[in-house]
Amino acid sequence: MAPAKETAREKLIGAAVKVVRERGFNATSVDELCREAGVTKGAFFHHFPSKTDLGIAAAEAWKLHANALFGSAPYMAHEDPLDRFLGYLEFRRDMLTGEVSEFTCLAGTIVQESYETLPDLREACHDSIWGHALTLVPDIEAARARHGIGGAWTSESLALHTQAVLQGAFILAKASHGAAAARDSADHLIRYVRMLFNKPEKDA
């Protein structure tokens, strides 16, 4: 079977993911999104009543993309849930390389610009960030049970903390135009998780 042809809707979502990560949501016009996608303005408004609606669809697609990517990554084959969780964190750290716009987060970018002014878009970004982060909770819970780890923190809060560190690391990368500080921050997160689970690296 030949791969399914990309629809105009899919092209527009792909264009939004690319251009908004580079320039932000408010600086990107419908005209630019159409040019990037190679579709007409008529096609745009056939699929999306407004740029905000495309942003909402892109945030949803972003979450599905992340969950498919990380859900099928090699570390998911580990038998110990702690190894899966640490594998996820190392995988995220190792992605922090190359062009800043290619490893940063669509939803985290959009929400900064829309949280006060576009409530539906904010809610879509919330669902995108939470909807990915919370996929980690079952493995964190299972790892705590298996390794006997208590502590005055919830597994949900640790899952969201991984998102906080990554989102903040993206901001450091944008400010410094490079990935070094972001990677260091991901290393601090990995060191923290290892300490929480009593599995420090020898030289940590």
Added chain:
Amino acid sequence: MAPAKETAREKLIGAAVKVVRERGFNATSVDELCREAGVTKGAFFHHFPSKTDLGIAAAEAWKLHANALFGSAPYMAHEDPLDRFLGYLEFRRDMLTGEVSEFTCLAGTIVQESYETLPDLREACHDSIWGHALTLVPDIEAARARHGIGGAWTSESLALHTQAVLQGAFILAKASHGAAAARDSADHLIRYVRMLFNKPEKDA
């Protein structure tokens, strides 16, 4: 002596800090900044050749404001540099309350929208974020020396990691329209620093 009267330049910087934190940089027009500041467009362009130049001045003022605020906070009176560092982190956590636009970061907001398109503004945000974060390095270094803490990490990277967590916590707050997840994330950071320095809370 009467307090010095705020100049048009200062009013515009104050307006930028307020409005950009609410709506983002690209969504804010020169007209809106003038209206918020109560100054004429002529006064704007007398002081700033462009909105970008006001953004640069606001990022610089933001850093000076942060360094004055945190540099004179009560915890700075602690004799042990570790207590000063932990005091800073607890103070930052305790600020995560109330209106999201009032506790989030101007420079972290602007840099998301400008890092690829406005290099001078990106550089000003870099200087603002780094120029505040690195004020923590002397206390972290002194705390490591005093408490005999080694580890495969630099004090500079830990100072920048505090910024990563805070900046990411702001994104969680924006996405969820509330401070709870941000505070949880700051608590994880404090727990991490306590573990690094072998000072865990009893119930951590």
